[in-house]
Amino acid sequence: MSPSVKIPTCAWTRPIGLGWEKPYTVRYASNLDDGAWHGMPLGGFGAGCIGRSHGGDFNLWHIDGGEHVFQPMPACQFSVFEQSEDQTQAYALSTATPEDGTLGAWTWYPASLADETTGTYHALYPRSWFVYENVLKATLTCEQFSPIIADNYQETSYPVAVFEWTAHNPTDAPLTLSLMMTWQNMVGWFTNALKSPDVKVRDDGSPEYAYQPRIGHSTGNFNQLTGNEQQLAIVLRQPELDRPAEGDGQWAIATRLNPHLYDVFYHTRWNSAGNGAELWTTFSNDGSLLDVDDETPAGDGEQIGAAIAVRFTLKPGQTLTLPFVLSWDFPVTEFAQGVEYFRRYTDFFGRNGQNAWSIARTALKHHRTWQEKIVAWQQPICDRADLPDWFKMALFNELYDLTQGGTLWSAADERDPIGQFAVLECIDYRWYESLDVRLYGSFGLLMLWSALEKAVIRAFARAIPHHDPRDRTIGYYLTIGAESPQAIRKAKGATPHDLGAPNEHVWEKTNYTSYQDCNLWKDLGADFVLQVYRDYLLTGATDVEFLAECWDAVVETLHYLKQFDLDGDGIPENSGAPDQTFDDWRLEGVSAYCGGLWIAALESAIAISTILSKCDRGSAPSTTQSAATFTTWLAQSRAVYTTKLWNGHYHHLDSDSGSNIVMADQLCGQFYAQILGLPNVVEPSHTQITLHTIYDTCFLKFNTYIQTQPLQTQPLVQSSRFQTPSTPHTSQPAPPTPIGAANGVRPDGSPENPNATHPLEVWIGINYGLAAFFLHSGMTAEAWTLIESVVHQIYENGLQFRTPEAITATGTFRAGHYLRAMAIWAVYGVLTNFETSNSETSNSETSTV
Structure with a gap:
């Protein structure tokens, strides 16, 4: 790599373009499997994102909130030209040669082989690097990132990607290089052409709806050259609209101008669906473009792209660093037709969809500061000698889902001063913030962006009192060939499973999943209460207002859950249907998993009531009365839990099924009790014996x-x-x-x-x-x-x-x-005693240009 580029040793690495002999494959045909060519995503939280694989192709497009498009766009590319004393060579810097012959005039970068590398890809979210080796005479490195910064609620939302290129000449003769960025005008492509898609129950029992993006519909789009004395950009746009709809807006590509160090060339209109010769002829010859400035709109069926090239000469031993920026401005997210939200970044750049250049200009001015801030929050972890590099790598890279998980982050309003936030359970199960899953997967958000974490929990608290009486079919029964009972969508007092889906009205219409009747689940209410107390305690134990906002919902959902205690022993029983996060696994009677969560939740509710009473907060029913009720239930529950489930080696799966399974997560409630400093759910000696049994059985054996x-x-x-x-x-x-x-x-x-x-x-x-x-x-x-x-x-x-x-x-x-994998941050939380940055306001020092 170039001498000036420092890549953390703990970054994930893979030879450029090298595939896998036997990658994991999807288990069931109804599940999504795009293949193994995934790289770190670029883009801010809730701004839409793009993905670039370790082969160099841009292939993942989550520009439409909650929707997934995976396909290479060959015209979206970086290319390099190099001229030495005895040769010239030029490559598009992707190993994925278009299969349909598009851009056939271009030469594509050779992929690494098992015994011969052409470079290395490195990733440590939110930064990744391409180091190109053994093909060019120069050493060429690209660092790419977006301003994802811990405890930052401004730049972290920006729809922008920075590509900082560093070229070094290790030879004893001059080298001339040119870097070219090309981009396709895709304005209007990323929205559902089916504005009211039918919802169907697919063969795995889950609801789904059709998504049909408008890929290829470019009629009327045009590209416009712009800039100033220090910067040059091309804005890829559409005719101006009075008010943008979803998919309307702009892209922009940009770089700096510095005539003392390099020459900048441009081409605002070329046929991105053709063979690419109109760019490649000049670029591969001498690294230049024709400086074409053409704003002619695309005709019917026509595709157009834009290009910027930067050419420079390096003396022996010389190094040069220069930035390219990609920005986009698609300000509207639409759920059901007519249900629209503005994205968080529009609080800083406006909402007319005409601000891609302003965003790019901001990035060109501040990207070095952003880099420094990213390093500042990552470096203390990277420097820890007591942690293995593979753990540091996974710790940061699992945060990718906060960008790529169909993420929503709405603009601020009076009720939600930093907006509302949500991440999908996954793309196969396309609904937001599944509460049972985020019981594990929300630790990263809690420890790094705690204000967003609390925004999610507030949304659940608001949803608990709501009632939605619409009937629907329960998919689980279809999969087992049984007649499905009809169930209402959301019962008053029930904690919803999720905050809704992209095709309806997220945050307002909850409980989207219909695989099971989630009104009957025995873990969701406890999960909610535990996350309320956790989010208060592990962010400094000072935000009493947050507890007060959630208190009525805590009381209501615990009373709702208690109705499933049919025998009056204090613990709600599982029904024999899969009615908890393991929703294909039948539990009957008192279960170790749900019963332990219930006990820990009661302890949390009592702790919350004590805090609110001391601060004279809370509402009817009074905190004192509620605490007394919960204390009574708790005394009953504790005796029953141990008596019915403990067998001397582990806790039975449940009290009534007769199963002799050792369940790995049987004491999740005890784990939460420990990290929250609550009284133990079970005796410490029982915890130790159980954990050793789990390790020996579920892992070793x-x-x-x-x-x-x-x-x-x-x-x-x-x-x-x-x-x-x-x-x-x-x-x-x-x-x-x-x-x-x-x-x-x-x-x-x-x-x-x-x-x-x-x-x-x-x-x-x-x-x-x-x-x-x-x-x-x-x-x-x-x-x-x-x-x-x-x-x-x-x-x-x-x-x-x-x-x-x-x-x-x-x-x-x-x-x-999948959202749950961010539970790796629970590991780091235990290691650090859940140290978090307790400030919940942006520490941003940069400003909008």
């Missing part, structure tokens, strides 16, 4: 079992959330290294039911949460062994930047781009 007796799972016919696998489960051998802890197996590590789904899966987020529990309980060696096994599976098998919910012993995965 399970992995021994799958390596000696690979699972011969048959096609799933009954009791399955998922359709028949697209390939047999025996298509790949068991992994040679441990894959993590299974959710639940018999004491000898074998499956209770070899055709089970959830028990035999390794859930990434559950494993991280379990490892955090191990660490907090003094099982340090076991924790690190477990974490390393999971990180290895993700980052060595093509699952990077699409971390799934689950992997299996046969090399398959389910539900990529």
Whole structure:
């Protein structure tokens, strides 16, 4: 790499363009599998984002909030020209040659081979690097990033990507280089052409709707040269509108001007669907462009692109650094037709969709400051000698989902002074902030952007009193061939499962998922209460106003949940249907998982009532009365929990099913009690014995079992959330290294039911949460062994930047781009005693230009 470029040693690395011999493949045909070519996303929270793979192609487009488009756009590209004394060469810096012959005049960068590299890709979110080697005589490095900065609520929202190029001449003769950025005018492409898509229940029981982006519809779009004495840009735009709709706006590409160091060329209109010769002829000859300034709009069926090139000569030993910027301004997110929100960044740049150049100009002015701030919040972790590099790598890279997870961040208003925020459960299960999942996956948001975390919890608190009586079919029963009961969408007092979906009205119409009747779930109410108290306690224990805002919802949802205590023993019973986060796993009676969460939630509610009483806050029913009620329930629950479930080695899965499974996450409630300083759910000695049993059974014995007796799972016919696998489960051998802890197996590590789904899966987020529990309980060696096994599976098998919910012993995965995996931040929280930056206002020093 160039001498001036410092890449953290803990960054994830992959040879440029090198594929995988056997990457993980999707487990079920109805699940999304775009393949292993994923790289770190670029873009601000809720601004839409793009992804560039380690092959160099821009291939992921989450410009429309909550929607997923994955396909390379060949005209969106960087290219390099190099001239030395004896040769010239030019390459488009992607190893993905267009399969349809588009841009056939271009020469594409050679991919690395197993024994011969053409460079290396590095990623440590929110920064990534391409280091090009062994092809050019120059050493060329590109650092790409967006201003994702901890505890920052302004720049973190910006729709912008910075590409800082560093070129170094290691030879003893001059080298002339030119860097070219090309971009396609895609204004208007990223919105659903089906404005009122029908919602259907697909074969795995989940609701889905059709998404049809307007890709290729460019008629009337045009490109406009602009700039000033220091900067040059091309704005890719459409005719001005009185008010932009979703998909309306601008792109911009830009760079600095410095005639003492380099020459800048441009071409505002070229055929991006042709062979590309109109650019490549001059660029590959001498690194120049024709300086074409043409604002002619695109005709019917026509595609147009723009290009900027920067040419310079390096003396022997000389290094030059220069920036390119990509910005976009699509200010409107539309849910159902007519339900529109402005994005957070519009609070700083306006809402007319005409501000791409202003955003790019701001980036050219402030990108070095942004870099410094990113380094400042990452460096203390990167410098820790007691943490392995692979852990630091995964810790930062799992935050990718805050950009790429269909993220929404609305503009501010009087009720929500920093806007509202939401991240999808995943792209397969396309609904926002699933509460059972974020019980694990929200630690990163809590520790780094705590004001956004509290905004999510406030949205749940507002939703709990609402009632939505619309009937709907429950998908689970369709998958098992049974008649589905009709269930109302949202019962008053029930904690909703999620905050809604992109095709309706997020934050207002909740409980979108219909796979199960979530009004009957036994963990959601407890999950809500625990997250309320956690978010107060772990952000400085000073925000009493937050507790007061949530208190009525805490009381209402606990009373709602208590109605499922049918035998009056203090603990709500599971019904025998999958009625908790393991929603394909039947629990009956008092369960270890839900019962423990219930006890910890009651302790949290009592703690909240004490705080509010001391501050003379809270509302009817009075905090004192509620605390007394909760204390009574708690006394009953504690005795029942241990009596019914403890067997001397672990806690039974539940009291009534007769299952002898050891459940990996059986004491999640105890983990929360420990990190929140609450009274223990179970005796400390029972916790230690249980955790050792879990490690021995669900991790050691399970992995021994799958390596000696690979699972011969048959096609799933009954009791399955998922359709028949697209390939047999025996298509790949068991992994040679441990894959993590299974959710639940018999004491000898074998499956209770070899055709089970959830028990035999390794859930990434559950494993991280379990490892955090191990660490907090003094099982340090076991924790690190477990974490390393999971990180290895993700980052060595093509699952990077699409971390799934689950992997299996046969090399398959389910539900990529999953929220729960950010539970790795719970591990770091335990290591640091959950140190967070408690300021919840922006520390931004830059300003809008």
